[in-house]
Amino acid sequence: MKLKLFSILSLVLFNEAFAQSERFYATTDAKSAIALKEKFPDEIQIINTNNQHAAVHLSEKAAEYLHHNVITHGPGYVYKSSPEEALSAIKVAKKSNRILDFTISQDALVNQAIGLVNAENIKSHILVMEAYGTRRHTTQQAKTSVQDLKTKWEGLIATSGRTDVSVRIVNHVGTPMPSLIFTINGNVSPSEYIIVGGHMDTISNAALAPGADDDASGIATITEMMRVLLDMNYKPAKTVEFMAYAAEEIGLVGSSEIAQDYASEGKNVLSYVQFDMTNYKGSSRDVYVSTDAYNSNDLNLFLIELMEHYNKTGAHAFTYGSTICNYGCSDHFSWAQNGFDAAFPFEASFSQSNPYIHSANDTLSRSNNTATHAAKFAKLGLEFIIETAKGSALSISETDKSLVEIYVKDKSLNYRFGKDSVESLAIIDTSGRQLIESKNLLSIGKVDLNKLNKGFYLAVFKTKSGKVITKKFILD
Numbered sequence: 001m002k003l004k005l006f007s008i009l010s011l012v013l014f015n016e017a018f019a020q021s022e023r024f025y026a027t028t029d030a031k032s033a034i035a036l037k038e039k040f041p042d043e044i045q046i047i048n049t050n051n052q053h054a055a056v057h058l059s060e061k062a063a064e065y066l067h068h069n070v071i072t073h074g075p076g077y078v079y080k081s082s083p084e085e086a087l088s089a090i091k092v093a094k095k096s097n098r099i100l101d102f103t104i105s106q107d108a109l110v111n112q113a114i115g116l117v118n119a120e121n122i123k124s125h126i127l128v129m130e131a132y133g134t135r136r137h138t139t140q141q142a143k144t145s146v147q148d149l150k151t152k153w154e155g156l157i158a159t160s161g162r163t164d165v166s167v168r169i170v171n172h173v174g175t176p177m178p179s180l181i182f183t184i185n186g187n188v189s190p191s192e193y194i195i196v197g198g199h200m201d202t203i204s205n206a207a208l209a210p211g212a213d214d215d216a217s218g219i220a221t222i223t224e225m226m227r228v229l230l231d232m233n234y235k236p237a238k239t240v241e242f243m244a245y246a247a248e249e250i251g252l253v254g255s256s257e258i259a260q261d262y263a264s265e266g267k268n269v270l271s272y273v274q275f276d277m278t279n280y281k282g283s284s285r286d287v288y289v290s291t292d293a294y295n296s297n298d299l300n301l302f303l304i305e306l307m308e309h310y311n312k313t314g315a316h317a318f319t320y321g322s323t324i325c326n327y328g329c330s331d332h333f334s335w336a337q338n339g340f341d342a343a344f345p346f347e348a349s350f351s352q353s354n355p356y357i358h359s360a361n362d363t364l365s366r367s368n369n370t371a372t373h374a375a376k377f378a379k380l381g382l383e384f385i386i387e388t389a390k391g392s393a394l395s396i397s398e399t400d401k402s403l404v405e406i407y408v409k410d411k412s413l414n415y416r417f418g419k420d421s422v423e424s425l426a427i428i429d430t431s432g433r434q435l436i437e438s439k440n441l442l443s444i445g446k447v448d449l450n451k452l453n454k455g456f457y458l459a460v461f462k463t464k465s466g467k468v469i470t471k472k473f474i475l476d
Contacts (some may be wrong), residue, residue, distance in 0.1 A: 020379075022059060022060060022079075023058060023060075024079065025047075025055070025059075025081065025082060025086045026056055026077040026078055026079050026080055027053055027056070027077065027078045027086050027090055027328075028054055028056055028066065028076060028077040028078070028327060028328075028338075029053065029054070029326070029327035029328075030050070030051055030053055030054045032054075032066060033049065033054035033056050033075065034054075036062055036065065036066060039208065040061065041332045043058060043059040044056055044320055045058070046267045047087065048087055048090070052449055053089075053090040054090065054449075055080075055083065055086035055087045055089070055090050055453060056077075056086070057193070058077075063251075063296045073355045074248065074249070074325075074329040074330045074333075075248075075251050075252065076254070076328055076329070078251050078252045078256055078333065078334065079196075079247075079250060079251025079252065079423075080176055080251050080256075081173055081174060089337060098192070100270070100271065100296075100298045100299060100341060101385070102271075102302050102387060102388050104305065104306065104309050104387055105387070105390070106386050106387050109232070109234070110310060110383050110386050110387065111310075112232060113228050113232060113383075114310065114316050114379040114382055115315075115316075116231060116384070117375050117378045117379050118224065119375040120371070121220075121224050121227065122217075122220045122224050122371035122374045122375060122378065123220075123364065123369070123370060125152075125216070125219070125220035125223055126212050126216045126220045126364050126371060126374075127212075127364055129210075129212070130143070130211070130212040130363055130364060132266075133208075133352065134135070134208055134210070134211075135201050136201065136203060136209055137174060137175045137177040137201045137212065137246055137250060138177070138408075139405045142201055142246070145177050145410075146169070146177065146179070146180055146244065146283070150167055150169065152223070152304075153180070153182050154167055154184045155326060155402070156230055160230040160233070160281035162230065162466065164187070164235070165182070165230070166182075166183050168181050172254055173257065174253040174256075175246050175247035175250070175253045175254065177200070177201060177246035177247055177254070177361055179200070179243065179244060179245045179255075179258060180243070180244040181241055181242070182241065182242040182243075183240070184229065184235075184240045184241075185239055186235070186237055186238040186239040187237060189237055189239075190238070190239050192238040192239065192268050192270055193237070193241060193262075193268060193270060194241070194270055194271060194384075194385060194388045194389045195241045195242075195243060195246060195271075195273075195335075196225070196241075196242055196243070196273045196384070196385065197222065197242065197243035197272070197273075197274055198215045198221070198243075198244060198245070198274065198276055198332055199218070199219075199244070199247075199248030199249070199276060200215070200245060200246060201247050201249050201250075201363075202215075202358075203249035203358055204216065204359055204362075206359060206360040207360070208360035209360070210363050211369070212279075212362050212363045212364045212366070213277050213279050213280050213347075213354045213356070213357060213366065213367065214276070214277050215248070215276045215277060217275075217279035217280075217347075217367075217371070218274075218276045218278050218377075220275060221275050221278045221374045221378045221381065222242045222244075223242075224378045225381045225382050226242055228378075229382070234377070234386070236385070236386075236389035237289045237389060237390050238388070239389075240385055240389050241256060244356040245258070248276070248330065251328070252328060254331075255331035255335070256334040256337075258334070259334040259335045259337070259338045259340065260334075262338070262340075263338040263339060270342070270388065271299050271340070271341045271343070272332060272340055272341065272342045273303070273332070273344070273345065274330050274332035274342070274344045275329065275355070275377055276344070277346060277354060278347050278373065278378075279364075279371055279373045279374040280347050280353065280367050281347065281373045282348035282349070282352040282354060282355075282368060283348040283349045285321040285338050286318035286319050286320065286373070287318060287319070287321075287345045287376060287380060288309065288320070288322060288323040288345065288346045288347070288348060288349055288350075289304065289320060289321075289322050289344075289431070290322070290324065290325040290343070290344040290345075290350075291323070292325050292327075293335070294333060294336040294342075295332070295342060295343055295344065296336075296341035296343055298456055298472070299341045300343050300430045301428075301430050301456050301458050301472055302472070303343055303384065304320065304430075304458055305458055306387065307380065307383075307385060308458070308468060308470050309468060310383050310426075311376075311379070311380070311383075318376045318379075320345075321432055322432045322433070323349045323350045323351075324346070324350065325344060329344075330344055332426050335456065345377065345380060347373060375422055402415065404418070404469050406471050406472050408475060408476075411449045411475075412447060412448055412449055413459060413473065414446045415444070415446070415459075416443070416444045420463040420464065421443050421464050422442075422461055422462070422463055423439065423462045423463060423464045424437065424439045424441070424461070424462045425437070425438045425440075425457055425459060425461050425462075426459075427447070427460075428456070428457065428458040428460060429455065429456075429457055429458075430456050430457075435451075435457075436449075436451075453475070455474070455475060457472070457475060458473075459471045
């Protein structure tokens with residue numbers, strides 16, 4: 001990572017930090033810690049490092065520099081309440097690299113759900129959150145915004161008449177601002193969790209911190225997902241939770257405490273997806289999947305698989321790409337740091353994302369007073385929830401099974417089609433790049449993979465009848 005010069009005006013941001021005295025404990029990227037030590041030798045102490053991550057004791061000045069001058073989206077560090085907690089955090093197994101048993105078989109439910117997404121609902125919600133003026137974690141507006149969101153979510157439950165849905169407040173050690181969790185209990189495997197989230201707080205170098213995009217857009221997006229699922233009377237097999245976090249901007253405080261609690265309690269979180277900034281279209285493509293090392297390769301590939309299946313063409317079509325977010329850039333990092341599979345689809349390439357965040361100018365007007373971009377993320381979120389929270393994690397639709405079978409042997413992808421015939425095959429990696437394309441294929445055959453490195457891949461078959469079939473595989 002490369003450090004850059006910063007504006008003196010931005011030094012005011014951490015003057016208000018709750019539970020962060022002049023110096024506090026945190027974890028950060030090891031290279032950033034070393035660079036920070038060279039620039040501000042008296043402002044940071046490196047307690048320990050594992051070559052990739054560092055446990056540090058740093059000043060607000062050093063934290064402010066890290067927050068705004070490392071090439072990253074979020075704070076660039078994760079607040080910890082003690083040296084022991086910081087040391088423990090860098091010892092946690094970060095990524096499982098496991099194969100997730102997620103399949104695509106819920107076409108009817110998913111198509112019903114994404115057809116119900118209403119961008120006007122998202123827009124109205126963003127405007128309500130923008131109107132608080134600021135949601136800095138130490139302010140009364142921050143607490144009020146969480147209580148108001150709780151009332152809104154409870155209203156959705158009351159309208160649905162459901163008794164298997166609940167909302168709860170979560171109070172924190174590291175901030176006076178609470179987080180909020182909305183739960184739909186699973187009716188088959190309630191101890192397995194599918195979780196999505198965003199953050200409630202804002203930060204700015206001015207008195208106002210409206211945070212329309214960062215991250216009212218994410219909160220409004222997941223709220224629209226809830227509304228759609230309840231309107232459909234959707235009852236998941238696995239437990240689904242929606243989380244609105246406190247104090248993301250000062251070191252992922254809310255999500256870090258919650259993810260750590262879930263890990264210590266042994267909760268079986270199958271996957272987590274973050275929605276932080278969904279409504280500013282700064283790049284040519286629509287959804288950018290972050291591919292940092294701590295993210296789950298297989299979960300990223302499943303998001304790509306969903307978009308290939310549901311969003312390639314038609315009324316709900318949108319495009320995707322990949323980008324890099326870096327250390328501690330948003331709340332998904334808290335889940336990854338505690339050993340859970342996590343992913344972060346983002347509104348643009350990070351180099352082209354909303355330039356108005358963390359200022360008084362982060363308003364809906366910067367997104368042309370619409371929420372059409374955020375609606376795409378609501379659709380992706382619904383696709384993810386419905387396809388992962390269904391009955392058996394090993395279930396495969398009969399249609400899918402009859403169409404194609406694949407296996408990898410001797411650096412070749414072997415395939416066999418059933419009744420349909422194949423028109424083309426594309427091989428895509430976890431960053432969304434198409435690496436191989438083959439056309440005019442036989443119904444039974446193989447494709448040479450010798451030019452590919454070891455890793456996770458997606459095979460995308462297109463049949464002559466127009467169907468798109470996706471299959472994940474690992475190349476060892």
